[in-house]
Amino acid sequence: MTATPSQPYTPFVPWAQQLPRHRADLRAARAPSTRGAARDLLTLVLLPLPLLVLTLPAAFTGGGTRRWFGGRSESQRAEAQTAKDAAAATFYELDTAQRDLRISIETITAVDDSPAARRAVADFDALGRRIDEVSHTYINAIDAHDLDRDDLEASVAARARTELTKAKDELARVKQELDRFADGLGPLLGKAETQLARLAPAVERARQALLAASNALDAVRGSGLKADDLAARLAVLGPELTKLNQGAGQHGVPETLERADRVARDAEAVRAEAERLPERAAEIDRRLVSLRTRAQALTTRSGQVDPVLSELRRRFTAACWQDLQHVPDQAAETVRQAESKLAEARAARDEQRWADATALLSTVRALLNTTDEAVSAAGDRLRRLNEVQKDPQREIDRTRFAIRDAQRLAMAGRHTPDPRHARPLDDSVGRLERAVATLEGRHPDYWHFLTETEAVRRTVSRVVAQIREERGHSV
Template sequence: MTATTTTRNPRQSSAPDPRRPAASFGRALKDTLTLVALPLPLLTATLTGAFNAGGTRRWFGGRAESQRAQAQAAKDDAAAAFYELDTAQRDLRISIETITAVDDSPAARRAVEDFAGLGRRIDEVSGQYITAVDAHDLDRDDLEASAASRAHAQLTQAKQQLTQVKQDLDRFAQGIGPLLGKAETQLARLAPSVERARQALLAATTALDSVRQAGLKADDLAARLAALGPELTKLNQGAGQHGVPETLERAERVARDAETVRAEAERLPERAAEIDRRLVSLRTRAQALQTRAGQVEPVLSELRRRFTAACWQDLQTVPDTAEENVRQAESKLAEARVAREAQRWPDATALLSTVRALLNSTDESVSAASDRLQRLNAVAKDPRAEIDRTRFAIRDAQRLAMAGRSTPDPRHARPLDDSVARLDRAVAGLEGRHPDYWHFLTETEGVRRTVARVVTQIREDRGGGV
């Protein structure tokens, strides 16, 4: 009846124990099994028949028979307690095995140790019970009242001990409830998780076969899928060999990796088509930028002719830089085309990203030259619009700073006052024969950025108010 030793069970047939007489022990087990197994009405009838039937037994009336009946009742009660304890221990052993199969935590190890301790107590009280049964033959014709009384006392004590240990076993079972629930949850997840992993691998294999039949190579995906083969072998070997937590983690990882391979395989035709579209689109854009880059030099020529050097010096390298960027872009496009033909999809994607970055940079620099000429023409013709725009921004910020106040916060007033002075200096710089219009434009932009920061600070200080 314990995790470490085997205890006699009235329900089982077993070899005689060399520690006690075989005949008396056999009678005890036979009586225990018979009385526990019989329904109450049949048990009553049997006992009544035993007392009333004829035969060789000689019955003695009075006190001896009353003591015999009490001893027999105590024997029946002890047998029932023994059976309940045995059943509870067997059920709890299954629970402990469930926990140890899943959990190796300190709490689980303590539960195993506590169960072993209970098992030793169960062995002890079970042995005392069996000894009490073997010590008294309640069927003897010459059973004396004193012997029946001793049997009653010993069997009653054995029943109490069995009951007490059963109560301790029940409390222990309640205490390991959370551990058992967690273990059962993991075991319930085990089979579905392993099956999901197998199905994910099958789906990935099917998707990869379909891609290859379409004429697309997927060597990297095939290598990743092949790497999952040993993991599948371990899953098939089972949790008994590798442990439940490890098997669950492996099944989830295999399912996740296989699903990734499947998804990438299914996207591969679309990815190839997208790379083909980008190759054409970027090639067309590179040709267009090459044409636009050739138009930068006339723009620079006009800037040099009409404006001071400070207005165009930073644009001097634009034609050469644009030409070099376009050349590099075309070279990378050729490499990307080779990678696409070899179906090296990651390489092709990376090269196309490099081409796009080069063309974006070229587009910005080419556009900067024409935008510069346009803005300088506008301010040279009428700087008033730029001045009014900047002054309006300053006045609007000043009104916001004074809203609900008699004096502005110095943190807001000081940068606004500095912005007014800065704008005045920029306007004064337009006087003269060859004004630096680009400096004027950069100054007014700088003033507006400063004013915008002050407005943001005011609103944050007021909790997002005005």
């Protein structure tokens, strides 16, 4: 097809249309001399001798099909034909390279919408326009010269050779530009191909995860457990699977990859919880029994607080026991709350509301821990007061030893202690002396004495930790 002003050249399609014709031109350019010579030779053999003599000159001129213009004309024709063949080969290489590169560009745009990818598309479009221009020039050069004409003049053949050679050179230059552009696409194309390679396995993993979750849920239901919450979570993933099946062409490669990963992750979580559900139900049953037994034991222990308080009131000053007076009532109320929550947890277990049952059991445990601490506090108070009343010197010696040990550490390697260490240690000595003084008199406050000595030891312990930390950093 000849490109005319009324019919602009379109890349790729004209070449596909004209390539067979150009190939036929190449064959036709060579065929007449061989076939014509063979036909003329056969004619000479069959003709009578007189006619042979008359025909012989014509036979050596090509059988009368082409006038003889001399060696220079045929030489120019051959060179023009060679230029035409070279231009056609270059045009074909350029066309093939552009088609291959278009596939690469489409691969990138299917995956990447970054500024770099958009620039690559724009640059490829600009190269396409440049290819259109040189291809149009090449087609015009081909159509402008019929190298098979019998009366082709040497000057015309020479001009055709020049134009075709120029067209070939322009095609080759654009091919080089296209090759350089293709080389620069390496990172973008590699990234796109990597994502595309991940696509099919990711979608398959999501499908398999959904299938495994569905099978696990069926197995749980077969054992008599409802697992309605897990079924609802699995149902939410149904539309996501539909979108995965619709493919990346409709939803985009990055979005499909992200969706596949999310579906696989959520489905795997459902599968794992479904498989753990029988064990979870058994664990809830065990906790129900254990916490009920503990609540009953605390009810019994709470009844022992009143005798302990009675002895504290009888033997020690009010300061030693007045903060414990609320323990019996508080313990009874806390146990009552725990038993109420325990009943709610049992109901949630029976209805297979596993999350609710687990949360209620945690609340019961916290209530029982609080009760246990309060009940134990009364007995511990009486025990410690008995010990200090019997031998207060033991508590005094324990505290003085802690102070002296800290003072030795503060003086180690020094002539004078650091004021930051010496001051709190000196204050601790005075505080201990004041606590010992409270034991004098008719009704000593043993509880105040115990709390003061404990406070002194905590202060000393902080100073020791500070000294060791500072020396550790200096080393």
